[in-house]
Amino acid sequence: MHTNEVLKLLFDDNSFMQIGAGENENITIGYGTVQGKLVYAFGQNDQIHDGVCTAPDIERMLRAYRMAVRSKAPLIGIFHSNGLVLNQGMEIMERLGELYCFQKEQAAAIPQYMIVNGPCGGGLALAAAMGDFVFVSEESGDYFINPPDTRSKTIAATADADIPSGNEQVASRSIDLIGSIQEISDRIRNLIDLLPSNSTEGVIQVYEHEDLNRPCLFAENADSFVREVAAKIADDGFFLETKALFGKRTVTGFIRLNGRTIGVIGNNRMDGASRLSAAGCDKLSQFIGFCSRFSIPVLTLVDVDGFATDFETEAHFSTAAAKLVARLAGAHMPRINVIIGKSLGSCHALLNSHGLGAHFVFAWEGAEVGMMERARYRILYGDEVEAVEQGAVDKIIYPQDTRKYVIGALETLL
Numbered sequence: 001m002h003t004n005e006v007l008k009l010l011f012d013d014n015s016f017m018q019i020g021a022g023e024n025e026n027i028t029i030g031y032g033t034v035q036g037k038l039v040y041a042f043g044q045n046d047q048i049h050d051g052v053c054t055a056p057d058i059e060r061m062l063r064a065y066r067m068a069v070r071s072k073a074p075l076i077g078i079f080h081s082n083g084l085v086l087n088q089g090m091e092i093m094e095r096l097g098e099l100y101c102f103q104k105e106q107a108a109a110i111p112q113y114m115i116v117n118g119p120c121g122g123g124l125a126l127a128a129a130m131g132d133f134v135f136v137s138e139e140s141g142d143y144f145i146n147p148p149d150t151r152s153k154t155i156a157a158t159a160d161a162d163i164p165s166g167n168e169q170v171a172s173r174s175i176d177l178i179g180s181i182q183e184i185s186d187r188i189r190n191l192i193d194l195l196p197s198n199s200t201e202g203v204i205q206v207y208e209h210e211d212l213n214r215p216c217l218f219a220e221n222a223d224s225f226v227r228e229v230a231a232k233i234a235d236d237g238f239f240l241e242t243k244a245l246f247g248k249r250t251v252t253g254f255i256r257l258n259g260r261t262i263g264v265i266g267n268n269r270m271d272g273a274s275r276l277s278a279a280g281c282d283k284l285s286q287f288i289g290f291c292s293r294f295s296i297p298v299l300t301l302v303d304v305d306g307f308a309t310d311f312e313t314e315a316h317f318s319t320a321a322a323k324l325v326a327r328l329a330g331a332h333m334p335r336i337n338v339i340i341g342k343s344l345g346s347c348h349a350l351l352n353s354h355g356l357g358a359h360f361v362f363a364w365e366g367a368e369v370g371m372m373e374r375a376r377y378r379i380l381y382g383d384e385v386e387a388v389e390q391g392a393v394d395k396i397i398y399p400q401d402t403r404k405y406v407i408g409a410l411e412t413l414l
Contacts, residue, residue: 230266234255302342362402
């Protein structure tokens with residue numbers, strides 16, 4: 001789909017205003033409204049100069065970024081390019097470096113949404129990966145670091161980090177969705193509606209929900225219990241998941257509670273076990289970092305009974321866990337923890353415990369909180385002291401009251 005058609009889908013009707021339009025412009029830039037909010041955008045046009053990217057093209061991307069940061073508005077980038085102009089030598093490399101720096105420094109104050117609508121490789125793939133959310137068109141997107149003729153056709157992946165067969169480009173852990181342009185447009189519009197426009201805006205209460213104390217009944221045998229719980233306690237039953245293509249044991253996404261957007265993280269049971277993996281820690285670190293930048297409260301739904309035993313976790317877990325601890329220790333947004341199953345051993349300390357700064361910790365009636373599973377602990381050490389008595393849990397609650405208690409805790413923190 002042509003860049004102009006994508007922009008038409010993304011922006012509100014007749015709202016997009018192109019800036020510096022010219023017949024031979026390889027990069028379209030402009031602004032408009034998405035869900036009534038001001039948003040800037042740039043898009044590559046593969047029909048001009050065979051879609052190759054020049055140093056002036058990157059300068060136009062930077063101009064869109066500068067305007068977005070100055071206006072404290074989100075930015076959408078659309079990538080569709082056949083590579084960089086080689087005969088511009090190191091000038092284009094310097095411009096790329098300038099773009100990367102701006103994306104990670106000044107543009108950290110705004111959400112960045114990236115769409116891969118065609119070929120996007122090498123240096124431009126890195127520019128796309130700098131975004132907070134990355135989407136790849138299933139019809140035309142090709143997202144890669146090295147071109148197909150120079151990379152292996154086989155991607156080695158652990159069970160926790162595996163990716164859909166036939167989509168080699170999704171080896172990148174930055175991707176949120178591979179789908180049609182319509183699906184991508186809908187997802188971005190939903191995210192822009194849910195999320196703050198900049199790091200100073202904070203989470204705005206867009207309405208007050210009438211049924212704050214609504215009881216929530218959960219299908220405990222649901223294949224994805226964290227998603228089930230998140231959707232059931234949400235105002236409208238809607239859970240918008242992020243980065244679903246990797247770290248599949250671990251779930252991240254957004255809901256609204258009493259009209260406020262909050263981030264939700266959790267761990268799912270697979271084959272009867274809920275294990276925290278290195279990939280899961282990386283995924284949680286990235287999500288918590290985003291929520292921290294934009295002061296979005298985080299709700300942790302904990303059900304974890306140990307560490308994963310795959311090779312990747314054994315090799316990289318200490319580094320990934322240390323990064324997660326640093327993110328949580330440095331986070332200052334409201335954080336609430338609900339233990340919906342097990343919270344055992346070192347995993348309890350890692351997943352948003354009081355010790356790492358959680359403001360409230362609730363546990364469902366019947367949840368297990370301790371050094372190890374109850375049966376094993378009693379065999380080795382005898383009776384276990386209650387988690388509430390030791391300060392690990394603030395209150396034991398009935399599952400159906402989860403929404404009520406989380407909203408109440410949020411109200412005290414916001």
